[in-house]
Amino acid sequence: MGDWEITLNRSSFRRSVAVATALAVLLIWLVSGTAFAADKIPRPKVKPPVPPITQPATPGEAPAAGAAPPAATVKPPPKPTVKSSHETSLPLPRFAAMRKGEAYVRVGPGTRFPIDWVFTRRDMPVEILAENDVWRQIRDWEGTVGWVLSSQLTGRRSVIVKGEVGTLRNDPSATAAPVAHIEPGVIGRLMECPMPGDWCRIEVNDIRGWIHRGEVFGVYTTEVFPAP
Incomplete structure (x- = not known):
């Protein structure tokens, strides 16, 4: 074999090696490029599952498995029952x-x-x-x-004449003689209110007499004064 044949064979071998190397590099680039391209694909973010709305269990019904226990109801503290020393035990009103x-x-x-x-x-x-x-x-x-x-x-205790002009009489009766006529807004000292009866004895400017309960404010319709 001549020298030129040996050189030709060597050249062909080198070209084959170069082509093979180039093909290998191209294959590696394609594989790497595909992997790189796949890593750039946006991926949806996985959100945690939304917990179901917890509703209070119906009375007599057991809560569902896995359901959160209902929140405890906070009750306001009870009002103190101790009465102030300034408050009386007298009836109201x-x-x-x-x-x-x-x-x-x-x-x-x-x-x-x-x-x-x-x-x-x-x-x-x-x-x-x-x-x-x-x-x-x-x-x-x-x-x-x-x-x-x-x-x-x-x-x-006192009373005040309300409404129209009140009539002060000498006896607890609508037919008794009038002692004085009293204008609305006049205040009198309460002396007595017996029961049964609709009349009270009062004093206004040193004048004493009986007046119907319905004509004054300051005594209840069935109140006995002084209290027995």
């Missing part, structure tokens, strides 16, 4: 009278509540509706309701 000539009537039981009215008449009868420590809820003869300090009230 009851009548009393204003001790002073000026008293602040507030919308609630405390100085933090605004003043709604100012009562300016001493001995004016009021009805006590409720008690709250040192405060008393009262109502006057015109229907005004508010809170005053207990120190502004007195147990002295």
